[in-house]
Amino acid sequence: MTQQFAERATNVAPTGARNAGLSDLVRILEDQNRRKLDVIAPASALRFREGNVHVEGVESLITEDGVTEVDGIYRPTAVADEGIADKLRIPLAYLRRMRAENVPLLDENVNAWLRNDPGRRFMLRAFRGENAPGMPPAEGVARALLSDSYKLMDNLDMLLAALDGVRQSGHPTQVTGCDLTDRRMYVRVESEAVAVQARALLRGYRSPFDGRSGDELPMISAGFVITNSEVGSGAYTITPRAVIQVCRNGLTETKDVMRAVHLGGKQDEGIVSWSDQTQRKTLELITSKTADAVRTFLSREYVEAKVRAMEDAAGKPLAEPTKTIEHVTKTLSIGAEAKDMILAHFVRGGQMTAGGVMNAITSTAQTLTDADQAAALEALAVPALTAAAAHG
Template sequence: MTQQYAERATAVAPTGARNAHLSDLARILEDQQNRKLDVVAPASALRLREGNVHVSGVESLITEDGVTDVDGIYRPTAVADEGIADKLRVPLGYLRRMRAENVPLLDENVNAWLRQDPDRRFMLRAFRGDNGPGMPPAEGVARALLSDSYKLIDNFDMLLAALEGIKQSGHPTRVTGCDLTDRRMHVRVESEAVAVQARELLRGYRSPFNGRSGDDLPMVSAGFVITNSEVGAGAYTITPRAVIQVCRNGLTMTKDVMRSVHLGGKQDEGVISWSGQTQRKTLELIASKTADAVRTFLSREYVAARVSEMEAAAGRPVAEPTKTIEHVTKSLSIGTEAKDTILSHFIRGGQMTAGGVMQAITSTAQTLTDADQAAALEALAIPALTAAAAHG
């Protein structure tokens, strides 16, 4: 697949990338890091006006760099709306309808529930706006409304710590692609030096992208994907991921995921600024866990064992592709649009087996522009293999 690098521009900071290089991701994260504002505030300090979050009465942050005003206007993302709905127990579908059709009613509903418990505290994660020196503050972005016990593990710091852990492991690796959305960061890492043959798994398969044959290149590389969410959409995880070299399909093995949940003690009110010692200990732990995970996942024994498990089911013939894929996609709650692409990729792949269904899932995932949807679909590849083998 060719590189697709895209920024969803806002007045605040670029917030997205798909199949970007590591250097591109690092630049976006560094810029975001400089604009982040994280504050624990009581409900009495929060209001919705014209659909935007207004913060008032929160003490400014004073640092060596100057004074950072917290009070201001923040435009909610879809993720922030989900947090508002969750924390105030407003049905999400209703909140979305109000935002689309009746913003004054949205303001009235949200503000009524905020007034219900004015001392309740929330963590607001935001990006500051910037109109330049001497100008009034620009509208910022409300990224998430979270519990005040949410533990911050920022993407930029976590990425640096994870890369340090990879370095500590001593394994030769390369970052093959990075995604960043409003919800999550995904960083895919591969080691072609750690690869095994998978002739049975790839017998008769050809890449839907370039027509190359799995019989000619029956190799599977070891790898993993690092995922983190700054906005409550998932833990920091390292998930093993095998890579089919002939087509670059990825097979994530979620049963072996290593995770670290973003929960901690209650935060004090005001702007959050962790001490250097606290940050250092957290990042040292991430580096250590990453090194351990790399040593486990980047071994020929581990990859060979997982390939052997897949091969046991992959050879089951699929006599009626349309019915089998209908069954698989329905049982795994895969949407109609993706289902049609999966069937197309299955036919082009030429492997009329349960393994071919698995490959069609992963190759379809590569074509999706939404990185979170792509990762979710790829994670269903091995369950799809099991479902297709059982269906026949």
């Protein structure tokens, strides 16, 4: 019985995407917006039963479009469980164990801490369930439990504002891939019109995917990646991202990231609804910041400076590549499975240098099915270059 509850409570709605096109991402986000429900609720209105969040006693919203019911049952995602653990100061590992092995104990623990401070307010981000005619209300999905001062900066709004900023920058670009997870949205943008030669960086390298030579195509395109989280897993960011044309590996420069955080003032209880003026000001700022970031990151001078800064370290030969990769993965806390994949990509890449380690990490990231893990691994490529060159 307990295991049945655990499986039901952790079942996540299929709303993600990996390497999707822009139009597919927009379609998914539009569908999500139709089902979103954001509510400020006191702890006294929240209860755990059978591992699910029950909302009780929150006033419905009545508009010209009809009545939006808030009370109901919402199945927590893994991200929501993390928020519950954080806000109630329950050790996450313990919460996960209760979820897997003893859901009634999970209910008891969460409810005890909610009762401890019944007036404390939270923001619950959820998706409403799809109700069939004549059937009882369907379970929804609890996406996140956040502070009541969390500022909503939703993916679709951020995406459209960012793309407007890209348009205003005047640079020719294309969206080369989009990811959407329970945690974040990722949109990769590239400008092949801004490409620089990187012969020293790619000397001796070949694509582990099709064997093409970096010596024959030593070009790196300028680009960036747009990210946003609706559930408290990070700010809205634009991070410069160079693309190695021969293998499509991405090199993100996290030190130069532009970010906008999700912080706002305390909000009244009930369904969250930002005024048109507030939303407009926020989005105008995002558009302006994006345009400024794009003008910088898609500058040929910027890309050339970054490439030149990596060349010396990238060319350093490795006397014992296996030991170097062992050192790099341990230093950067990369797991054993990913380490083995990186070593295999390093061998296929044929570049027995510190640069080969960097390229092995970025090509490995391309093959991961989990977009969050892929982005996290790709972000370690430049630090890995530094660590590999220092180890020798």
